[in-house]
Amino acid sequence: MPRLEEIHDNLLDRLKEAKDQGWLGEVAAIETSVAAAEDKLASMREMTAKHTATNLGMPDFRTGTGRQTSST
16 A cells, blocks of 8 residues: 555646646546545555454364363
8 A cells, every 4th residue: 555655646646747848648647546546545445444354263182183081
């Protein structure tokens, strides 16, 4: 995500430059890329917020190693 944020910031700088220079075709292309980067960042943030940790549980190795619990 940090790399995509860096790319997004760079795109914003390039967009400003393209507007300043009057490069209309470049402006349209860069605006499309900025929108795609913003959508991707939003989905990454949403996924990060949803999936903070996964509980994998503790495996029980007693039966697999020949050990058994006694109930006596």
